[in-house]
Amino acid sequence: MPLVVAPKVILVGVDLGAPHFDAELEELALLAQTAGLHPVAKITCKRKAPDAALFVGSGKADEIRMLIQAYGAVEVLFDQALSPAQQRNLERHLERPVNDRTFLILEIFAQRARSHEGKLQVELAKLQYLSTRLVRRWSHLERQRGGIGTRGGPGETQIELDRRMIGDAIKRTKERLQRVKLQRSTQRRQRERRNAFSVSLVGYTNAGKSTLFNSLVKARAYAADQLFATLDTTTRQLYLSEAEVSVSLSDTVGFIRDLPHGLIDAFQATLQEAVDADLLLHVVDASSESFPEQIIQVMQVLSEIGASSIPQILVFNKSDVMSMELTPRRLQDTYELDGTVTPRLFVSARTGDGIKELRTALAKAVLLRRESISPSVQAESLISHDHLGTMHE
Missing domain, CATH: 3.40.50.11060 (GTPase HflX, N-terminal domain)
Structure with a gap:
């Protein structure tokens, strides 16, 4: 070869x-x-x-x-x-x-999309991007011509024809994506009728969301040390023995600085899992020196999609490869997120460190919702004071 x-x-x-x-x-x-x-x-x-x-x-x-x-x-x-x-x-x-x-x-999203929905979302985002370009980067669309009303009329310039072709393609793709959204909405309503507690993993790309997802539910979702390893939302049931209940856990696409707005719009159906969640596990690469900026970028995207008010647990992943300067004194504490005190746990999805404590925090979140505890009390309640150990004892 x-x-x-x-x-x-x-x-x-x-x-x-x-x-x-x-x-x-x-x-x-x-x-x-x-x-x-x-x-x-x-x-x-x-x-x-x-x-x-x-x-x-x-x-x-x-x-x-x-x-x-x-x-x-x-x-x-x-x-x-x-x-x-x-x-x-x-x-x-x-x-x-x-x-x-x-x-x-x-281009990366186009290479990685696997599901029918993901491919439609990428196609729409690329079409919307190309529609703003004056250079001819969509000549392949000419092969889709045919039928009544698709040919340019007398005097129609090539650029006008291109814009009309791409406009028609955007319209068709939006209609197909809307049908997929309706299917997802039906699936969500079925979960709501079952009164299932839903949790979504969100975070900056390459923070280790898919590895954490696999560690929690023993699934085999694709995970790799690269940007945008996962594009399509994967949902599994996670049984929490501490609360004797199953929750719905979803792994979503990673966020990144300057994420194209077209992608945010086009991936609305996928990101809807985060919007409709009862709890967000905000996964952070604890080994990255730029994690504060990455948290800000994720919060901005969550705000854009209407998910910024959903309760969060910050999961500082990759604790096994953290530098000595970043090593925390406690494995569990709180972190101020947009003025809100948010529970934080340090874990390693790769080695399994901290996963038991994370499952306990998830179970507490389910029980607290059952008891309708106010959000101001939840942050402190989710932290298990029995496990406030240090990284180096």
């Missing part, structure tokens, strides 16, 4: 003063690798505002062109969103395809 060589790409980041600017372009590099690309060089610059024509300015664009020639790169990836005009101008200047972070995330 011939060896497949990953296409070489140049990574570009522009510091516009945003607090979360990734000076090392580490996340963009991970996204590129996840998409099957090979980053060979990185270049960053600082600007007060993007250049209207080339985003980075002509001098920096010339530097990028020299890097392309030096490394034999076939594509350039920007960490920020580009306007259609900037993208077109850069491609002319660099004589290479140029894509941005949004397109890269969409």
Whole structure:
């Protein structure tokens, strides 16, 4: 079997003063690798505002062109969103395809979607993104022409025809996705009639949600040390012997900084599992130094989908690989989340450390709801004071 060589790409980041600017372009590099690309060089610059024509300015664009020639790169990836005009101008200047972070995330989602619903959601998000592009990146849609009323009329320009074709494709995809949403709604109503307590795993991508999901329910959901390993929602029953009850546990797609709004809209059906949950397990990569920023990004997405008011338990995962500087004094405590005192537990989904305590906290959450305990009391009640041990005893 011939060896497949990953296409070489140049990574570009522009510091516009945003607090979360990734000076090392580490996340963009991970996204590129996840998409099957090979980053060979990185270049960053600082600007007060993007250049209207080339985003980075002509001098920096010339530097990028020299890097392309030096490394034999076939594509350039920007960490920020580009306007259609900037993208077109850069491609002319660099004589290479140029894509941005949004397109890269969409490509990864397109590669990873497995279920019928997931594929529809990705298709809709890509169509919505492409509809804003002036460059012709959707020529494959021409093969879908045919039938009455699909041909352009006299005097209709190619760009008008393209826009009408993509508009029709968006309409068809939305209709198909709506039917899937209705099916999901029916399934949720059936669970509600059974009065099932529902729990959803949410968190930044690669925080270990799927590994934790597998550890809790002994399932075999796909889990890997990569971005967006899971795209399709998986739901299983989890029996909690401490409360003598089964709860519905759902694993959802991971969030990421600057998640394309089109994806949030398109994945509304999948993220609806989080919106309708009784409790969110907010999984955090405890080994990451940037976990505070990642928590903020997740909370922003939860707010956008209307799930920010749902009670949460913060699950700081990967405690087995935490640095000494990040190691906590207690395995269970509380953390202030948007002004709300939230229970926090440290676990390792890989080794199983802390899973028993997490199951106990889940059981308490179910019992507290039965007793209609106020949310202000729940945070303290969910923490088991019998297990306030230290990481190093």
